[in-house]
Amino acid sequence: MGLGQGRRTLAGWGLVAALVGGGAAGAVAPLGQPQEQATGVARQAQRQKEQARIRPAAFDLARFPxxxxxxxxxxxxxxxxxxxxxxxAYIPPALEQILAQAGRPQPTxxxxRVITQTLQLVHQWLSRNPQGYPELxxxxxxxxxxxxxxxxVALASLTLVRSGQAAPRQLQATIQQRFPTPTxxxxxxxxxVLAPAANAPVTPPPLADLLRWSVAPGEPHLYVxxxxxxxxxxxxxxxxxQGQFVTTAxxxxxxxxxxxxxxxxxWAFTYGQTPQGLYRLEGLTPPREAALFRAYGQFPMVKLFLPFEAGVQAFLPGRPGPLTGSLADYEVLVPPTWRGYRPLHQSYWAGRLGRGLLRIHGMGDDPSFFSRPAEAATQAWNPALGCLTALEAYDAQGNLQDAHMPILLDALRQVGGDTGYVWVVEVPPAPGEAGRPVSLETLAAAVGQAQLAQTPGR
Incomplete structure (x- = not known):
């Protein structure tokens, strides 16, 4: 199926506006019009407001219990x-004082919530500077x-292992002694996550097998x-x-x-990386209030549902409600050559643990607002809290300069994608590919192999 070249421009605003409907009181400005919160003045004020929060007195537990x-x-x-x-320098000791509260037998x-958020923050800091915060x-x-x-204990263990401060086997022995039957x-x-088998290098099965497969007939599939x-x-x-891959030009x-x-x-942790595996795609979000613009941008979000997640109308067509059952039941939805491939189990376990509300969305915040590792390959996209982020760029007057959500929403509309499936899969880089996305040439070759194969998908 082909899309016209014009679909990759901002001319799709009219279409998206029709999908979203009219604005309401307190909603973001109409699509295609300047967004007040994206102006240079507003963004500078936001940064100053956040910077003003961070001062030594703000971390005083006696003053702010x-x-x-x-x-x-x-x-x-x-x-x-x-x-x-x-x-x-005063921040790490202040965070350590909050961590010290984690031994309370019955926290409020x-x-x-505050201790959990502190542990999440500490993971970020130690993953970027493993040797810099001995008190943490x-x-x-x-x-x-x-x-x-x-x-x-799970959060602390993950951070110690990922920052190189503890060996997985050592922690496993300690934890299993304290929690003989963990749940x-x-x-x-x-x-x-921490077991040696879960961290051993793995090569994905043939991409063509995944691309040829259909979770359910007559449903669009988005592969990430x-x-x-x-x-x-x-x-x-x-x-x-119809099982045809969308093309443009x-x-x-x-x-x-x-x-x-x-x-x-x-991936197993709330606000962690987007899990690999299978998701149900089901509908778009309604128009949002202006208060959410910075987090999600001005366009509707694509709703994704993990296995076990409430709120889905039908994870499988004709079967109302979420996907439940055993890992073996989940693997029935996976191509035969990919069954047993451990990374694809992540969405199953994440959903079973209660993760949810993952979306594909844009971004209203200035990318420079977010700190990121110096070696981070991506500077124009914002990190999120487990969601998948699409580009949304503004100039100093709040005018939209580029956006990828209209491109995605237009493509989904053309394939009738109010429902469908999403696969998220990691592809390790070949020699010389480090720091570069999976190339379209690689994916086109896999699509060609999938189309040549005659074995029908499920």
Whole structure:
């Protein structure tokens, strides 16, 4: 199926406006018009507001105890530190004081949320500078050794291993001694994230087998091919309801997406990387209020559903409700040559653990607002909280200069994609490809092999 070249321009605004409908009070400006929150003045004011939150007195637990009255203070403060990554020396000791609260046997709901957010932030900091924060490492070791809360032990263990501060086997022995029969996130962390088998290098089965396969007949399939380094852009390609791959101007249609978590957490964790595996695509979000513009941009979001996730009308056509059952039941939906390929199990386990609300969306924030590793390959796309991010760029007057959500939404409309499936798959780079997305030439070759094969998909 071919799309016209004009579809890759901003001329698709009219179409998207029709999908979204008229604006409401408090909604973002109509599509194609300047967005006030994207102007240079507004963005500078936002940065200054976040910077003003970060000061030594703000971390005083005596002045701001972890109570309901101060929860908003702490949540906003920790988010500002996450986004801006300030180098101030007083911050790590202040964070360690919060980590020290993780040993309480019965934390309040507020304490639970603030300590969890602190652990997520600490993971980000140590993943970028493993040797720079010994007090945070000590705090994490204390949690693994003494905290009675499995979720925090899982978060602390992940950070220690990923930052090179502890060996997986050593931590597994400690955890299994403290929690002989772990469940939930701690169990999955030990088995699917930290176990040697889960970290062994793997080569994906033939891409052509995945591209030829259909989860359900007559459903579009969006394939998102990523690198293990999620700061490298992913390439998304689309198959229509008849099993034909969408093209534009004689080339394979594609749109780049970023699947990097701002915290850098593994896929099993809330706000972690976008899990590999299968998702149900089902509908778009309605128009959003202006308060959400910075996070998601001005365009409607594509709704994705993991296995077990509530809210889906029918993960499988004709079967109302979410996909449930065993891993073997999930693997029935996977091409035979990909069954047993461990990375594709991630979406199953993530959904079973309660992850959800993953979306494909744009971005209203200035990309320079977000700190990122110096070696990060992508500077124009914003990291997210587990979602897939499409480019959305503005000039200093708030005028939209480029956007990829209209391209994606237009393509989905043309293939009747109000429902469908999404595959997220990592493809390790070949020698010489490090830091570069999966090439369209590689994907076109795999599509050609899939089309040549005569064996029908499921």
């Amino acid at each position: 972890l109570t309901e009255a101060h929860e908003t203070h702490w949540r906003r403060l920790l988010w500002a530190v996450t986004v801006l990554n300030p180098p101030d 709901a507020v304490e639970t 490492v000590a705090g994490l070791r204390g949690i693994v050794a003494t905290s009675p809360h499995p979720r925090w 939930g996130l701690l169990e999955v962390t030990l088995r699917e 091919f990523c690198r293990p380094d999620r700061w490298v852009l992913c390439q998304a390609i689309l198959k229509d309801r 004689g080339r394979l249609w594609s749109v780049p997406l970023l699947t990097q978590s701002i915290y850098g957490l593994d």
